[in-house]
Amino acid sequence: MKETGRAKQAGKSAEPGPDGAPENTSPLDSSVADPDPDSRELIGDMPPEEFRRYGHQVVDWLADYFEHPEHYAVQPNVRPGALIDALPPSAPDKGEPMEHILDDFEKQILPHVTHWNHPGFMGYFATTGSAPGILAETLIAGLNNIGLLWNTSPALTELEQVTLRWLAEWLKLPASWFGMTLAGASVASLHAVIAAREAAREQDQAAGRQLDIDKLVLYTSEQAHSSIEKTMLVLGLRRDHCRKVPVDTEFRMCPEKLEQAIQAALAAGLRPFCIVGTVGTTSTTSVDPIPALADIAARYSLWLHVDAAYAGSAGILPEKRHFLHGCERADSFLFNPHKWLFTPMELTAFYCRRPEVLRRALSLVPDYLRSRQDPRAVNFMEYALPLGRRFRALKLWFVMRYFGRDGLSANLREHIRLAEEFAQRVDEHPEFERLAPVPFSVVCFRYRPPGLPEDSLNELNRRLVEAINAGGDFFLSSTVLDSRFSLRVAIGNIHTRGTHVDRLWELLTAKAAEIGSPAA
């Protein structure tokens, strides 16, 4: 970018000199006070000079915020409905000065915000964007490109193809796969299951049968994400036909149980059509045995979808790539750069080995029309439920280039190192117990002081996580593993450092001792 903007900025600081204002600005623009909405032009957007001033203010506020996100409590201490009650019941008729809106953002909205940027946010999958991603989001909103057809923004369509190919190369996924972004993993898994249904329909049609959707059965593990089951609800498939295959002691789907379930369904006259394997399950980040799942999918001609929403990012690390082994045989695959690749929400990378199946399922464009199009002018809408799309690829491009694979890898490795160190502390402490392996950066564990009966531990650990979260310095989530209530520390926040994990451990042991003592 040229320096013109910056030069202007230098002349447009908080107290501009008489020579600071370009000729085409209104007198209001050089004033620190807000333009009075009464004298505002009603037609048109905010004047560019006013946007420049407030844009700087917003950027400055964020820069300050990122210097100390831990000055806020991770979670606000507010009761449900408090913000609703505090805000006016109606929107204003008259426009308000931006100054007031930004003030209210800080004074009214912020106290109700959960700070995902707080280095002590270790709940769910700790998820943060990054500065390059924020810069890109500003440009995305500024250009406001809408991807409907290729020509509604060639840049949007083609940068999406480029960045998804770049990602596939980093993850060593087949270069021939079709890739597109979607807003989230739930929507992407929906696309996978739609394609699976279409493939089954076409198989049955080829065999002279008609598909009965009430007989369709999908297989995933007990530890799979709820979005898979929701897909069944959305598509009107039988919820009890989302078969949750048991897992082994390390929370990985058992292939032999999967195959038994498929055979039982076939014997009962049902129609298995899809296997969803997970690389990095939600609770423990366990990894299903994808090669074995691929064998079974091939044997029974089922669609294999792999949900690597969180752990897919780790595929950029050579030492973790083995967890993606077998994924090259999947029919579809997703992972979320918005989860652990520092790309702001919402950006899911969705890949499909057989995009023509997806297109046959979803395209409204007749073949004779498509044949007139330039084959390089891809129209993503033919492969997707949404018609329009934001210029999402721009943020991925910014993030991949600014950090490079080395920078992203360094962050991922640090998170993994911190998680492993934390797991070691758990393992070494006589009163704590780890409840699952740590292949990536999530640790599941519980407090188990000697002498307490097993049936009191769940309540004890529930109180422990509540005590930690109430403090405001950390936010952990929890899960239940084999009926055991488990705390869950997820490292994935770009702001989290060793010192934060150290403090968490101190707090955990202190609170545990407090709660576990007979007096408590």
Place this chain on the structure above:
Amino acid sequence: MKETGRAKQAGKSAEPGPDGAPENTSPLDSSVADPDPDSRELIGDMPPEEFRRYGHQVVDWLADYFEHPEHYAVQPNVRPGALIDALPPSAPDKGEPMEHILDDFEKQILPHVTHWNHPGFMGYFATTGSAPGILAETLIAGLNNIGLLWNTSPALTELEQVTLRWLAEWLKLPASWFGMTLAGASVASLHAVIAAREAAREQDQAAGRQLDIDKLVLYTSEQAHSSIEKTMLVLGLRRDHCRKVPVDTEFRMCPEKLEQAIQAALAAGLRPFCIVGTVGTTSTTSVDPIPALADIAARYSLWLHVDAAYAGSAGILPEKRHFLHGCERADSFLFNPHKWLFTPMELTAFYCRRPEVLRRALSLVPDYLRSRQDPRAVNFMEYALPLGRRFRALKLWFVMRYFGRDGLSANLREHIRLAEEFAQRVDEHPEFERLAPVPFSVVCFRYRPPGLPEDSLNELNRRLVEAINAGGDFFLSSTVLDSRFSLRVAIGNIHTRGTHVDRLWELLTAKAAEIGSPAA
């Protein structure tokens, strides 16, 4: 917002003095030259001071851009694949300086961008964001809140409830309706049809029958948006059961034809379940007779969904509110503030009169768990396919407050005035013909020079729109109405003024004369 940020900015202009740098910045931060990625900390985000500097640069670039979006051609003159071919085949291993990335954005990406902000962009529904929306998007990306459950960001959930209630009040929709945002109209209509299917299932169950989804029939008009038909494909319903009811000479669904179709389906043993009415169809912005549709929906116990994606915004104008008459009887309703309310992509407002039906269709939360929750702590995921959501409401809040109803109304009225003026020119010109009424801000028309046979007009008008679009100053789309190829001028861009419409008219008449002359 406090002035601290701005004060810092004043001290951090392009050529900072020795006293300009705060204590905690690295020496690199005070240099104009980019930090060398070799000396960059690999772990962590871009340092806040660097974000501040590039954030200002991005804001300045956008401020400059908004001073003259018309300096670019509306549509780039590029061949499909050109950007793909120009970019490197692989992402970099080593991080790159942000300076280079921003440069490449300008030099490599921008020449392939379609400028939706160009005041001559009058294709599709001319759609622009606005400066307050861009400021909000920067904050949204900065906070990177993820709405999973209420407590993952109370502000996100409650501001969404507040702003959607504000919108409903502006549109005089029932205050009791449940509102939530979704990313786009396609996804929102999918939710409507899922709820309709659930309602039918429950009706049939109550009557001791089991729903056969192969018999479900949906009704919408010939002029409805393609997303309605796509919904059928997604849900695995029969595509030929998306019945497209004929329209009258003004492109509005004929209620008597609708009722005949329903009766014929019932007689054939099919199961009508849903009517989708449109307020502002895609081609001509015609408005279906919603009160008559509501009568029929009530008579046959069908779900009534209203798609007001574009024209819903006009409901804030008292003189246009009558077009929403009857919508208060709908079961679900959507409109897109991202279309004609100057809110950046993606934000659809989706309302449901019977949210419990949607929740029964989509929620994975058992009732006994929900009963333990505070009823004011709404978890949108129970009503939606996506689990997570961005803090979308923030941009709507910024836009509604900054412009106020008066400012938004003034812009809408100006667009309508410009469209009416344009329509009048068409009407008054002996060689042009208007092809549809203009209830809002879209004009459908064609060139019809005397003496030319009807069967040559389509090709002539196709050439005319191509000639206009090739010039780079305007972008129009086209449609086919009663087999007649129609040009389509959509006014809805916040940057479009009367002068632009004047120039378009001059260009149109000149090009038409050129193309229509016997020598051409």
